[in-house]
Amino acid sequence: MTSFFLSPAFFDQAVLGITPILLAALAGTLSERVGLFNIALEGQMLVGAFAAVAGSHFTGSLAGGVLMAVVASTLFSGLLAFGSAILRGNDIVIGISLNLLAAGLTSFLLRSLLGVSGTFSDSAMAGLTRLHIPGLADLPVIGRALGEQNPLVYLSWLLVAAIAIFLAYTPWGLRVRGIGEQADAAVTLGANAVRYRIAVTLAGGALCGLAGLQLSLGSLTLFSENMTAGRGWIAVAAVMLGRARPLPVAAACVLFGIADALGLKLQGEGLPNQITDSAPYVVTLIALVVAGLRQKIDGRKLSV
Amino acid sequence: MAFLEMIDIVKRFPGVLANDHVNLAVEQGEIHAVMGENGAGKSTLMAILYGLHAPDEGYIRLDGKTEIFRSPIDAIERGVGMVHQSFKLFESLTVWENIVYRREPRRGLFIDAKAAQRQVAELAARYGLPIDPIARVGTLPVGVRQRLEILKALYRHARILILDEPTAVLTPGEAVSLFEVIRNLAVNGCTVLLVTHKLNEVMAVSDRITVLRDGKVTDRLVTAETNPTEIVRAMTGRNVLLQVGKTARPAGEIRLEVKHLVVDGRNRRAVDDVSFALRSGEILGIAGVAGNGQSELVEAIVGLWPTDGGAILVDGKDVTALPIAGRRDAGMSYIAEDRSRTASAGTASAMDNLALGFHRRRPIAVHGLLNLREMRGWARTLIRKFDIRIAGETTPVGTLSGGNLQKIVIARELAHDAPVLIAEQPTRGVDVGAIEFIHAELVAERDRGHAILLVSAELSEIMALSDRIIVMFEGRIVASLTRAEADEATLGLYMAGGRKEAA
Amino acid sequence: MSAFAGLMRTTKLPQWVGSLLPVFWAVIVGFAVCGAIAGTVGLSPLLMLTELIKGAVEGPQIFETVARAVPLVGMALAAAMPLRAGIVNLGTDGQLVLGGCVAAIIALYLPAPDGVRIVLALITGTLVGGAYAALAAAGEIYARVPLLVSTWLMSYPAKGLCGWLVHAPLADPLVAWPSTRRIPLGTRLEHLIPGTPINDGFLLIAFAAILIVFLDRRSSVGYELRLRGLNERFARYGGVAIDRQTFWLMFASGAMAGLIGAVLVLGSQYRFTDGALTAPQYTWSGTLAALLAGGEPLGAIIAAVLFAALQTGGFAMERSVEIPRVLTMVLESIVILFLAMRGAIWRRR
Incomplete structure (x- = not known):
């Protein structure tokens, strides 16, 4: 077993597993910081994943796929921004219906636009290509995991740093923190909470678009119905565990990514995939329980 | 022409004429008190001045220019600052972050934190409001938070500072030093609008007074030329302050006993080794500046908040381990401080609101099933008995005025006929008529031999109703007095943390 | 709080109409958006509409609708019970699967007479579904893991476990798709109306539905749930045991889902298939x-029946004019989304 855990493939798999969850969790982190509870991450990712494949297929270029993923998912998050930030509807109910809408819409479009049900793949379709970063890539064992990923993987980690710096050191970050903590105080000082909420929700949509892109064009080039498979919810859990602070949230994502890789690895060892597929969810649930017992989760009740 | 004028201001809310052609004129550098009872319209008037509400009629003239404030941003822009009664602060952020918010000194794309801290320190020194710029607001005591609110306004170059009931959260001693600060500001050319209903403060600090009643200006007075009686007459239309008719009465056996109670609050010990006994036929008042553990004490007694040591006994029975229902069954009822968040459900009907606690007992419930006819009759009876102004028993209570909603709460809690009644701020934010009614009900309850624990931040209420008074400071009981021993000065000293020896 | 809840409690016609109006508009918007989506991908919106309606109610299709309404009403009630108190169970999928899987196992392997087996299969399926949901409730009560997240995530391992059971140890080697063996005739729910897909499950669910509506309106327990939904702090203040209520409420919700699973397996699928x-x-x-109903049970039942009709119509639409029926689900979500946005249901507190 030991050899397996230390294998390059394991670390590579872990990094691949982390990326989409991390991007979505960053979106959730930003939302949480302006006082919106974004549980539509799952749906936004799914829209992004579909749009990436559709865009890449119809334009025949990777750029088309990237563009479509980001645009579609951002537009979709506009529904959340409109309903939740502007009309002040219940963000949880809107989130639930958006997740279901995304699932329905993508599988409808899969049938009507791409003419298949279940899974669409096109071998001619361009996916994200792996880079080769000299030095990093030559490291033993973790070389492939760190030095030979696609650009989106590196972007996701840059975004963690960028968002952490944005929140801590810029005027706009301070305003975001203020709005999330005590919106009416921010408003009396002239901060436009609604505008910040819209901006953050749309930015979150773009991040989820990238997360979806990584899922559908990151290592494979295919879209299948409900391919997000709860990753958006795992991202929501990561935001809770990290209490919406970028670095702890990223750490939680790393944990979940490793669980994902572990599941795949155990499957390789002969365990049935129905059981190993459950690994990330079980690990997430255990993490939530442990954190909850140690009182690390916000005391806030999450009810509609 | 005065420096600041509010001219013919009219503001209507559904069912209420909050401001009825109000005129207010204030000179530069003046300390101007805006007085009135609850519901007189003073808060609405100030909200209009600060751009929180748009007036339906009338306008504001500031420094000779006619102004329309669409939002607080406009008001801040023109030099109006406001310190709200409930502070508007970011508790997890630092003092300097709270002050420079949205007016951050920058270096490139980033906040220049060093410069911000320096500016805050300078500002604090200039106005004699000492504060640590890098402290987290959540760790600061109330008095310092108020200082921070004033600094926030001054950082924005406020020329007019509105203080809404600023002493509500202060000890009498802290209030005195706040007045020092206010006078100092006025000397430096800052105009101060002091919203309050406390006579002694107005007499001590203001230059002129505008009195409101039922949305109208009833008098404009110069402080030096008036006296409290004249102000009271303008505020209430009567010559004297409210008096509660109450006869002396011997207390009976112990009903509620609290022994060495310890309660941990959110970030600190909120109640520290508190013991007292409450007897039938007496009203025990708990005095203290808000935030000294009274809320936590009450919530721990009723079971809304967990205890961390000590015991609570009702009629000699230990209820410390019981849930809320068990404590209520043991003979406790509870008028909660926050009537709309805790003591009622605004979207539910009066019928539903009045049935809570009776919904598992005969005659409203039989074998776990509700008798809707009984429930309706029950609601009608209570509505009639307490003279609650409501369209019908199916009307949602969220539409009621503060006084009527409080009557719903009191009707239900008194109907339990429990030997122990805990009344927390029972008259906060209700109109004068309702205050009288509620006070009379509480006294009647005492005369029936029930034991009442009264928590109030209003010293006048404590003094008017209590048979005995205990004073809380920083989670401890610092004094226990009979009504005869208590006067405002003594209580004020204890509320500021003074010990018996010091008195 | 919700359009429906208000509606159900009053009898005056104007208020009726007034509170239904937002729902009416939402349905119009839903159809318009779906028509537009269909139109943009080259399908006829008008055809969509007529085929939908025909497919839902024409001739024997009405039985299809009723048959479909049975599980749908059940699942709507499973979701509505916790919603009434303001909490969510998003894990009814997993509880449904567990209930169905366990019922199949009992029906196939328990050495007992047929009648006993079928009853025990229903009961065990119900209890297991309830227990799984109650586990999530325990997580919230003791470890503060929000139900919103835990219920959803707990569905995956439940489905995974049942999937594995029928892939390996319990698999029927004679069928290609992973399933248990076929449940013998004696242990199936019987057809209520011969020649239609309606079976005894209809009676079970109808009974449960009537019971739930009655308890919601006329019992102390229902009163406590409703008040908690309106203001949880108020309910607690009045002595409602919130944690105990959460636990049993989630149990009831999961039990309902488990029962549906058992009914579907014993009454129409006759085997548990992954x-x-x-x-x-x-x-x-x-x-x-x-x-849509704001957790009000009768409203949820009505909405579920309408959705069942919509979906039966969707099948017909897919068969006859080749518009994917998943569009009906898009329609449903748009209706809720629209209502939630407008604050007509689930106003933010």
């Missing part, structure tokens, strides 16, 4: 129906 219980998306539509 994915067969979740494929028709009863959970999804049930949750939306419950949300």
